[in-house]
Amino acid sequence: MRHLGGLLIGLVVTAAVLLGGGWAVQQAVGTAAANPPDSQKMWIALGAMAAVGLVVGLVMAGRISPLATFVPSLVLLAWTVVYALDMNRALSFVPTEPSVNQIVREAGLGAKALLTTGVLALLGVALFIPVLMPSRWSRRDDELDEDYESTPEGSYY
Numbered sequence: 456m457r458h459l460g461g462l463l464i465g466l467v468v469t470a471a472v473l474l475g476g477g478w479a480v481q482q483a484v485g486t487a488a489a490n491p492p493d494s495q496k497m498w499i500a501l502g503a504m505a506a507v508g509l510v511v512g513l514v515m516a517g518r519i520s521p522l523a524t525f526v527p528s529l530v531l532l533a534w535t536v537v538y539a540l541d542m543n544r545a546l547s548f549v550p551t552e553p554s555v556n557q558i559v560r561e562a563g564l565g566a567k568a569l570l571t572t573g574v575l576a577l578l579g580v581a582l583f584i585p586v587l588m589p590s591r592w593s594r595r596d597d598e599l600d601e602d603y604e605s606t607p608e609g610s611y612y
Contacts, residue, residue: 457594461520469527471510472578477565478558479503484568515582521591524582531579538570545570 482500486493514523538545549563569575585591 458520458522461522462526464514464519464523465526468510468514468523468582469530471507472527472531472575473566474559474562475503476507477562477567477569479507479565480568481561481565484565511578511582515585518591521586521588524585528579528582528586531575532583534570535573535576535579 479500482496483504486496486500511527517523534545534548537548546567549567550559551563555563566575
């Protein structure tokens with residue numbers, strides 16, 4: 456059951472990085488290029504980036520199923536490998552059609568910027584490191600049982 460929850464959390468983290476991070480990057484780049492820069496939009500974009508960073512950090516440091524970090528790392532690294540092998544195919548995954556909602560288009564363009572600059576590869580590797588920790592695969596209850604020592608009856612210690 457713990458790994459099913461980790462899988463669902465991993466899907467949420469993947470969406471947060473790709474959609475939330477992509478939207479925030481697109482807003483920050485667009486706001487910085489505007490003349491004069493809109494400080495309110497910049498603060499909103501920086502807040503969204505901080506929220507995505509907080510979610511990623513909590514998943515990486517938290518003691519939950521390693522699938523919570525494996526799923527997003529697999530998606531980010533796979534998209535990076537596809538980009539390295541066939542740039543046009545990787546960029547075709549970005550939604551750019553006019554029929555797509557504008558927020559999703561902006562998030563896709565931001566994710567494209569993250570992909571082409573290598574930030575998604577960096578995040579993918581960072582999210583993969585907790586998967587390699589053996590302690591992440593064991594249950595917390597098992598560790599508590601090993602530390603418990605029973606005392607013989609009738610003794611003070």
